[in-house]
Amino acid sequence: MATETETPHFKRMALIGVGLIGSSIALSAKRAGLVDSIVGCARTARTREKAVELGIVDAMYEDPAETVAGADLVIVCSHLGSYPSVGAAMAPGLAPGAIVTDVGSVKGCVARDLGPHIPDGVHLVPGHPVSGSEKSGPEAGFETLFDDRWWILTPAEDADQEVVQRVSAFVEALGSRVEIMDAKRHDLVLAITSHLPHLIAYNIVGTADDMETITQGEVVKYSAGGFRDFTRIAASDPEFWRDVFLNNRDAVLETMGRFTEDLIALQRAIRWGQGDQLLELFTNSRDIRHRIIQAGQDTDAPDFGRRAEPPSESD
C-alpha cells in the first residue's frame, strides 16, 4: 500500500500522552525534520517535567484542549480507556482542518470513543504502530523504535484520501512501512499476533508465580530454560494491556477459544503418549519461525542474540 510521496510537514504536533510511543514519535519526527514544534499533554506533573527535561517536547500541558490548540497534527498516545474522556476534553481546542490520529492497539473502538468528539472539518485517521518494547514512560522512548516496522492505518471508508495520504507519508517518514486495513480485520490479526501472546505470557507468569509456593524461588532460578522468554512481554504496562483486552473483547475471546481447544488436544496427546501427534505440531512450528526471520520481523541470532550483552552478576 505504501507509495512514494514528498516528505510531509506539520507546524505544530500535539501528543496526548508522552509514554514510550509518544516520546518515540517526538524523537523520530525531530530526526526526520517533520515538525516545527511539538507540544504534549500528561496527567502527572512528574511526566510533564520529565518530558521537557529530556528535550522530547517544546512545552507540556495538563489540559488536552490547551495542548491541541493551534496544532495541525494531533496524535492520541494515551491508553485506550482514556479515549472517551480525552476526546471530550480536547474537542473544544481542535483547530479546523487539523488531523487527529492515534496509536492504540485496538482500532474498532476508536470510531466509537473518539469519533463523536471530532468536530466537522477535523479529520480522524486511526493508526497503530506495530512496534514497542516492554518498557514504558517518556524515558523509554527512542528515535529508531518505528524503523522498518509496520504502521497500520484504519481510516473510515469515507475518509478524505488526501488526508490519509498525508498521514501515511508522515509515518513512513518516521521510518515505518504503512498498511491500510479495515479496523475489524486489524483487531482480529492483532488479537492473534499480539493480544493473545501477551495474555498467555501474563497467564503463565501468574501460574508460575502461584507455583513458587511449592518451588521456593526455583522458578526464577531456572527461568533460562524457556520461561524467561515469556516474562519479557508480561512486564509490559499493566493498564495499557487491561484496556486492550477490554476493548478487543470479541476477537480476543475468539482466539482464546481456539488456543484452548488446541491446548486440550495437546494435553490429551501427552496423556495418551501420542508422540506422532506431538512431533507433527513441533515440526510445523519451526517453519513459521523461519518465515518470520525471512520476513525481517526477528533476528536469527540464537537466544535473540542475548549473549551479546551478558546478564548481570548481581546474585
Place this chain on the structure above:
Amino acid sequence: MATETETPHFKRMALIGVGLIGSSIALSAKRAGLVDSIVGCARTARTREKAVELGIVDAMYEDPAETVAGADLVIVCSHLGSYPSVGAAMAPGLAPGAIVTDVGSVKGCVARDLGPHIPDGVHLVPGHPVSGSEKSGPEAGFETLFDDRWWILTPAEDADQEVVQRVSAFVEALGSRVEIMDAKRHDLVLAITSHLPHLIAYNIVGTADDMETITQGEVVKYSAGGFRDFTRIAASDPEFWRDVFLNNRDAVLETMGRFTEDLIALQRAIRWGQGDQLLELFTNSRDIRHRIIQAGQDTDAPDFGRRAEPPSESD
C-alpha cells in the same frame, strides 16, 4: 551446593550424541583443559563427519560400545527416547570405574531407562544443564553455552559422594553453577520453568498457523507485536521435545491443568469486563520479570537487546 575443589581431569571423554549440548561440552571442556581426548558417537554419517571436520572431537564412532571403550567419563547427550537402546548398546563397552552422566531435560526417567544397563563398578550421576538455544546440531555448539548457567545433578540417595563431587567439579569447570536436587523435584521445577513454556509456545504457534487461513500471511507480517517471542522456543528440536513431554508426563499434565484453570478464569474476566482482576495479574507479572533480571537470568535490555542486530531486509 557448589563447593571449591581442584579442577578435575579425565583421560577420555565419550559423548553419546554431538548435537548442540554435546558439541558445546566438547568445546567447553577443551577450553578448560579438562580432558586428554574426546570421542563421540552419532547415528548418521553426516553428523560424524561434521563433528570431526569442525574439530569438536578426536574421533567419531557409530557403535556406542566402541565409543565408550576406555572412557573414564561418558556423557549421554542423545534424546531421552534413545536412552533404553543407548544404554543397552553401550553397556558392553563401559570400563570399570567409569562415570556415566547425561544431559537430559527429564531426570526421573534416567534411573529407569539407563540404570538397568549400568554394570556394577560403573557410576551413574544424572545431570541437566539448564541452558540451550533454539538451534540444534554440532554446528550450533559454542564453548560459552554453560557459562553462569545452572547445571542440576540428581544422583541417587546411595550414590558415591566422591563421584558426585567429581562430576560437580567438572561441570563447574565448564562454567556452570551446580545444584544437587532430587529427580522428582527437578522434574516438577522444570515442568513449570521450561516444559510448559515450550508447550505453550508450540501451541500458540500452531493456533496462529491455523488462523493464517483467515489472516493470509499477516501473522508473520505483524509478528513483532509479541508473537515472535514465542516462535523462538517453538523452533527448538521437535524430537527432543516430543521425548521430554512423553517422559515427564505427570508433572507436565499437573502444570498444564493449573495453567488452563488460570486461563479460563482470565477468559471469564475479559468476557465480563472485570478490569480490576486483569490489572492485578498484569501488575504482579512485572515483579517476577524484575526478580529474574536481579538473579542474572536474563538481560534487562529492551526487546532482549535485539536491536543490536537489526533484522535483515530480505522481504
